[in-house]
Amino acid sequence: MAASEPKLDLTLYLVTDSGMLSGSKTLVQTVDEAIQGGVTIVQLREKTAETGDFITLARKVLKVTRKAGVPLLINDRIDVALAVGADGVHIGQDDMSLADVRRILGPNKIIGVTVQSLEEAEAAVRGGANYLGIGTCYATLTKQVKVEPQGPSGIRDIWEHVLKLPNPTHPIRAVTIGGINAYNAVHVLDSTRTLSGNIPLDGLAVVSAIMATEEPRLAAQKMRAQIRFALENSWLARPHSNLASTEDLQVVRRAVVDVFMQIKSGSHTPLVQHITNLVVINDCANACLAMGGSPIMVTEPEEQHDPAPVISSLVINIGTLDKQQVVGMRAAMREARLHNTPIVLDPVAVGASKYRAQVIAELLRDFGAHVIKGNASEIAALAGSEEVKSRGVDSLGSGFSDPVAVVTEYSRRQRCVVVMTGAVDYLSDGRSTFAIRNGHPLQAAITGSGCMVGTALATYIHSIAHVDPLIGAIAGMAAINLAAEHAASRNDVKGPGTFRATFIDEMYNLSSQQLQDEMVIERLL
Ligand SMILES: Cc1ncc(COP(=O)(O)OP(=O)(O)O)c(N)n1
Numbered sequence: 001m002a003a004s005e006p007k008l009d010l011t012l013y014l015v016t017d018s019g020m021l022s023g024s025k026t027l028v029q030t031v032d033e034a035i036q037g038g039v040t041i042v043q044l045r046e047k048t049a050e051t052g053d054f055i056t057l058a059r060k061v062l063k064v065t066r067k068a069g070v071p072l073l074i075n076d077r078i079d080v081a082l083a084v085g086a087d088g089v090h091i092g093q094d095d096m097s098l099a100d101v102r103r104i105l106g107p108n109k110i111i112g113v114t115v116q117s118l119e120e121a122e123a124a125v126r127g128g129a130n131y132l133g134i135g136t137c138y139a140t141l142t143k144q145v146k147v148e149p150q151g152p153s154g155i156r157d158i159w160e161h162v163l164k165l166p167n168p169t170h171p172i173r174a175v176t177i178g179g180i181n182a183y184n185a186v187h188v189l190d191s192t193r194t195l196s197g198n199i200p201l202d203g204l205a206v207v208s209a210i211m212a213t214e215e216p217r218l219a220a221q222k223m224r225a226q227i228r229f230a231l232e233n234s235w236l237a238r239p240h241s242n243l244a245s246t247e248d249l250q251v252v253r254r255a256v257v258d259v260f261m262q263i264k265s266g267s268h269t270p271l272v273q274h275i276t277n278l279v280v281i282n283d284c285a286n287a288c289l290a291m292g293g294s295p296i297m298v299t300e301p302e303e304q305h306d307p308a309p310v311i312s313s314l315v316i317n318i319g320t321l322d323k324q325q326v327v328g329m330r331a332a333m334r335e336a337r338l339h340n341t342p343i344v345l346d347p348v349a350v351g352a353s354k355y356r357a358q359v360i361a362e363l364l365r366d367f368g369a370h371v372i373k374g375n376a377s378e379i380a381a382l383a384g385s386e387e388v389k390s391r392g393v394d395s396l397g398s399g400f401s402d403p404v405a406v407v408t409e410y411s412r413r414q415r416c417v418v419v420m421t422g423a424v425d426y427l428s429d430g431r432s433t434f435a436i437r438n439g440h441p442l443q444a445a446i447t448g449s450g451c452m453v454g455t456a457l458a459t460y461i462h463s464i465a466h467v468d469p470l471i472g473a474i475a476g477m478a479a480i481n482l483a484a485e486h487a488a489s490r491n492d493v494k495g496p497g498t499f500r501a502t503f504i505d506e507m508y509n510l511s512s513q514q515l516q517d518e519m520v521i522e523r524l525l
């Protein structure tokens, strides 16, 4: 194959570490296979190599990268880059200054700079870096990092900041690095999209996710597929949903009924995994069945891997939290992320203890969610608002003075659909916000009705690729509220006990015509 001119494509950035090789493959073979699997740029990072050995290795790797038309950068060592004619270098804050490196290498070589703060990022952009390696995203065993991992939201803050800077010569690009793998790639790319403009990072940089495997080609293929999904198919990547954003509420209503019909007609039976609280397991399983889904209560960490490919959606509910359960939740969310399975997070009583708040913050940092559902006090606790207080699992007072602003802004920040339940339910994807005014006070008189909302959301949002999560959320919320209205109006319902059983019956009986005719929905934004 003829050599081709390397162009800067940061989509999947391999940073090498020969110390991680298992022994069955050389570094050159590993790089070669990783490129075949989809790596788009390589950085030779040999922290302990002698200069002569480094140059010899770099020449061999360069042959492979040139053949594939992929740029080769050298970590830290400008002399090695010059000696072999590499395409550029990557430097950190303790290395030779950017200005000196640019002077030595000239205007055409690629220079990447590690940045961990707004100030470092600003200096690198002003100094003419071609791209930024924004670190450290997650904890890593690959190297000792000096700063606390900042998680995707910290990375996003830096990315957002640099995009607002005037750029002297060329548009700035960026990847993030640290603890990234095929399981968290989509979440990292989704949640580092800028709030203003929805602009994603240019790619992800990895060391161990490829270097420490026996199958670098396969590892690179998996990473590349996840990155492609995040950049092209994730709902955040799709242009503003035509359905939820349309001014015509009739179009929204029809889309909601269509989603409902898919399940009601039996053309699709979503397999809805629950890791939920002890109080409501049975109710949630029955609600799921009654709506046309199939519940599966797989909870042990060890048994998350096998069913993961066939799970349609995952409910994580922290109502009766224990440490072992959290391990299972993390394993389930990790698998869900790999399979792009929608995750519905129910942060029950998150404001009640520091432990709950910490668990939820870590789950959101590490895995995120496609939908967060809570009552006003739970959303207040998550959004950092003092306006609504809680008592146990209940909200106190009359709620937010401006619920639309709270829900919309929190949804925008979390990059997911937020559903805030109450007498009026508010649902937002950060771009469009709706109120649903169905439901009955008896829902608050039984335990688990909020948890069953989580089940309903997950049942209708059974695929990220095929269901707009906001439309699916509206379908779930409206369906369960209408079932409550129908149940409460029945003569055989005498109070909470009979309501509870009848509620499930009416979830089962609800027709698409009733949903169409009786759903009270209002667009607020
Ligand atoms: C893409 C990318 N980003 C960050 C780094 C880290 O570089 P640096 O700060 O120079 O640390 P060392 O790699 O030298 O340990 C990187 N190498 N690549």
Ligand SMILES: Cc1nc(C(=O)O)sc1CCOP(=O)(O)O
Pocket (backbone or CB within 6 Å): 015, 114, 134, 135, 136, 137, 139, 140, 141, 142, 143, 145, 177, 178, 179, 180, 205, 206, 207, 208, 209
């Ligand atoms: C080389 C490097 N630089 C980092 C930074 O934060 O600047 S983290 C890191 C190592 C990343 O390795 P892995 O993909 O195996 O977690």
